[in-house]
Amino acid sequence: MTLDDDEKALSKVTARRDALLQRARTLHISTSSNSGENIEWGVAPYIRRNNVFYIYVSELGGHVRFMLDKRPVLFSIIEDEKVAKNIWARIRLKFTAEISEIKRGEAEFNAICDDIGDHHGSVMTVIREFSDFHLFAIDPKKGVIVTGFGSAFKVSGNDFKLESRLSSNG
C-alpha cells in the first residue's frame, strides 16, 4: 500500500466509525461475575454528549448489578444485520470505559434524563421515577473497530481515535 492508499483506508474507516456512532441507538454490555464463571449481557439505549455515553438501566438486569459491583465491562456498538453489506463483517466497535454512576439528586441527573427522554421517547417518563434504575456515564478508554472483512483498527480515547491496524478482526 502506498501512503495515499493508507490515507484513503483511514478516511474510509473514520467515516464508517462516525456513521455507526451517529446511527446506532443502543449499547451492548458484556460483563462477568467475580470468578468470571457467570457471564451477563444486556443492551441499553444511549445518548452521547461530549463523547461520553449515558445509559439509564435497571438493576433487575444481572449485567447492571455487575456494573454496580464494578466488575469489568466491555461495551459494543454494532450496525443492524439488515444494513450490513456483508453479514460476516458487520461494522462494530467494542471498548472498555471508565464508568461512573450519576445519582438522583446530582445536578446532572435531571438534564441527562431529559435528554434521554427527548432522544428515546416516552418510556423514559414512566421509568424515570423507578428506584431500580441507575444512570451511568460511560467514558471510553480503548477498543477496536471492525469496518470490513480483515479491516480492524485499535482505537483510543472517547473520540475513538484510530491508532493502528490489527492483523485480525480483534
Added chain:
Amino acid sequence: MTLDDDEKALSKVTARRDALLQRARTLHISTSSNSGENIEWGVAPYIRRNNVFYIYVSELGGHVRFMLDKRPVLFSIIEDEKVAKNIWARIRLKFTAEISEIKRGEAEFNAICDDIGDHHGSVMTVIREFSDFHLFAIDPKKGVIVTGFGSAFKVSGNDFKLESRLSSNG
C-alpha cells in the same frame, strides 16, 4: 390475569421467539478470561439445524480463543434496532449452551460448512480453508427471552421452551 390472558400472553411470546429465530442471522458471543477480568465479545453468522446452532469463526478473535479455552460463554440473539417497536425493549434471547468443536476431517464438517455457505454467501468459500477458523456446534441449555417491556421468560432446552415469567427483564 385470567387463564385465557395467560395463554394469550404465552402464545404471543412463543410467536415472537420463533420470528426472532427465523429472522436473525447472527449470534452474539460474550465470554471472559480465567480471572474474569478480561471480557470478550464478538458476533458470528449462524445456521440452526435440529435446534443446534453452528458458527464458523476465527481464533484471531479473542472471544473465539476463550471458547477454545472452554471459558463460560453467554450467547445472545437480538432483533435489529430498526425493527424494534420499542427501543427500550428490543426482542432478545440470551442463553448458555453446550459447545463442541467439529474438527476438519470429521464427517459433519463439510456438510455444515456447505450449509453455512448456502445460507450466508460466498465469503465461506474464501475462509473455508483458513486454518485459524473453527466450526462450533452450540446446543442451548437455558436462558431468558425478553419480548417487551417487563415481559421476560425463562427458557430451557434447545427449543427454548418457555418456563416461567420473570419479574424483571433478566
